[in-house]
Amino acid sequence: MLQTRQRTEVLDALRGGEAFAAQELHDRLRARGSKTGLATVYRALRKLADEGAVDVIREDPVQARYRLCSPEHHHHLLCESCGKVTEIPQCDIEGWAKKVARKQGFVVRTHRAEILGLCATCSRR
Ligand SMILES: [Zn+2]
Numbered sequence: 681m682l683q684t685r686q687r688t689e690v691l692d693a694l695r696g697g698e699a700f701a702a703q704e705l706h707d708r709l710r711a712r713g714s715k716t717g718l719a720t721v722y723r724a725l726r727k728l729a730d731e732g733a734v735d736v737i738r739e740d741p742v743q744a745r746y747r748l749c750s751p752e753h754h755h756h757l758l759c760e761s762c763g764k765v766t767e768i769p770q771c772d773i774e775g776w777a778k779k780v781a782r783k784q785g786f787v788v789r790t791h792r793a794e795i796l797g798l799c800a801t802c803s804r805r
């Protein structure tokens with residue numbers, strides 16, 4: 681089971697916006713005196729990625745890299761082939777979302793949208 685301390689450690693190490701591979705993140709934690717094992721770092725990263733707190737960036741299909749998902753409202757381009765996540769900071773669908781919701785008497789709090797397909801590298805293959 682993933683402990684809160686290890687989760688916090690991993691999130692802390694990711695702060696600053698850089699992307700890390702699990703191995704690099706593990707090295708970084710060790711340098712700070714942490715005793716968390718590589719397998720745990722892996723598990724923490726996978727879990728955080730599932731929750732959407734961390735984005736997966738995979739320039740290289742075998743070596744996934746992880747980056748803290750930005751706290752501001754944004755959208756994702758998700759490559760279905762390599763799993764690379766690209767953040768799109770601008771949002772052009774707010775107005776549309778509110779309009780379609782209003783027709784149903786629905787009050788919008790927020791919205792999520794992911795665009796699925798192939799990244800530039802994968803679509804060239
Ligand atoms: Zn994100």
Ligand SMILES: [Zn+2]
Nearest residue numbers: 759762799802
């Ligand atoms: Zn791709």
Ligand SMILES: [Zn+2]
Nearest residue numbers: 754771773774
């Ligand atoms: Zn949006």
